[in-house]
Amino acid sequence: MADEPDKSEKTEDPSEKKLQDAHKRGDVAKSQELTTWFMLLGTALIFSLMAPFTAGTLTGMLKNVMANADQYEIGEAGFAGFWNEIAGTVLLVALVPLLILAGFALAANLVQHAPVWSLDPLKPKWSKVSPLSGAKRLFSKDALVNFAKGLAKLSIVSFIMFLVMWPERDRLDTLVTADPATLMLTFQEMGIKIILATLAVVTVVAGLDFMYQRNKWFEKQKMTMKEVRDEYKQMEGDPKVKAKLRQIRAERGRQRMMQNVPDASVVITNPTHYAVALKYEAGMSAPICMAKGVDQVALKIRELATEHDIPIVENPPLARALHATVEIEEAIPVQHFKAVAEVIGYVMRLRRVRSWSAKSS
Structure with a gap:
């Protein structure tokens, strides 16, 4: 916008008040790659600890269904109970992993910044629906960086999956005739290998992206000399600030x-x-x-x-x-x-x- 100062004029580090105001508005430094890293870590934990329990529960349910298949008749009331039982079992099995992933997602945000309660991001803004603003965002530096990151992650994950699966190519042919317990253990083993290898790579990506996002956010918060002077005048005019300054001067004296x-x-x-x-x-x-x-x-x-x-x-x-x-x-x-x-x-x-x-x- 025409009223906004040019970035070259923002030469002063942001004041504590400027940083606090940005935080109140919900404007905080956030790396989506760090969130992805936490989610992968949670997924690895679920695979290593929950897979046997999940496989055993689902296997038991399927065995029970197969053993009593003749008791369920389409259109009867018992058929609805049959589906309710299956849905309840699946929900029970999925609930704990979902809670674990939700906890890791929350931790990913708390690690990056303190809790923020702000309605400012929800306010309607013309720039969000403006075609011109949308085109600028589409071809902006951030969009290019995100595109490069997405392409790099896709290539790296595909390469990791190839490295993990290629040595197991002969073993995969035998899984068609394997019993369910062996099949689940094999999938667990391969899944953990893929996740841990991906996690190692994403650790580097997340670290670099976190530093990039922090630096970008800090640069955005920088102030011009005029903003520094205006903020100082505003703070000097606040009676509470004046009283605090007098108290500090008296204490130092x-x-x-x-x-x-x-x-x-x-x-x-x-x-x-x-x-x-x-x-x-x-x-x-x-x-x-x-x-x-x-x-x-x-x-x-x-x-x-x-x-x-x-x-x-x-x-x-x-x-x-x-x-x-x-x-x-x-x-x-x-x-x-x-x-x-x-x-x-x-x-x-x-x-x-x-x-x-x-x-x-």
């Missing part, structure tokens, strides 16, 4: 602030509700606020100060005033110089006393 606490010279507390960590070294024009907080944040600051042997001084008026007027990594206001100088002087005297005591001991 708190983490950076806590990393500054070990570099502080003193922590001034309320003592329980406020905590302000200050740093002062010789040559600095004024002490700098390294961290501040109330309640739980204040408690964490005090815990880090205790862990790193940083002096904690209780001065409720000064702690509240500094918390209200100074920002992180900024110098304290001039009006608090005198009070903070007294606290730092006290801390420096305390350190000298501790140092003298350590040397004398």
Whole structure:
């Protein structure tokens, strides 16, 4: 369509939102070859495990029919019961294999993508009934790839069947006179050989097709620079997104602030509700606020100060005033110089006393 951007303009990887929106619409990467691989695997399982049971059940039913053939009369009520019995037996025999194949088909889809519940693929679209769109799809790159895959699979499976059946050509002539049990075992053996050989080849085809489909789908989801900017503006305008971004920024800022606490010279507390960590070294024009907080944040600051042997001084008026007027990594206001100088002087005297005591001991 004319409104759709050219593929050459889609240079940016899709955002998480773009991928989620595609998934909600039912637009997911899916390889039909991988589904075929799972179905073949299920068929091999059925042949190897269910064939004896199936053969025995059907053989028993046929023997019973042959033994009591004279009891069924066409047009009588018993004849309907006869067909009901046959239908019930066949349905019972076929039910378990059908359930196994359904389970493998479901697993094939779950392996490729998470469950999708969307009505979007069912909505009527003009492009699906348009002759022009149909002609484009018929001669598209995907159609050629699918045609090549189908031709390759048909050729490979035919060749495999030839390789399996040719050595058994003399044995096949004797199957006409073989008893049913031997006949079923022979068919089971040959069927498993054909399925396993085909499965080995389809494994390679399915792997390559899965990577191709994933890459094609990812390329289709790519965005233009305009789409990236529009999506960013849309997300920025969402109140929930804004609140989430503010929460993330606040959390990162708190983490950076806590990393500054070990570099502080003193922590001034309320003592329980406020905590302000200050740093002062010789040559600095004024002490700098390294961290501040109330309640739980204040408690964490005090815990880090205790862990790193940083002096904690209780001065409720000064702690509240500094918390209200100074920002992180900024110098304290001039009006608090005198009070903070007294606290730092006290801390420096305390350190000298501790140092003298350590040397004398």
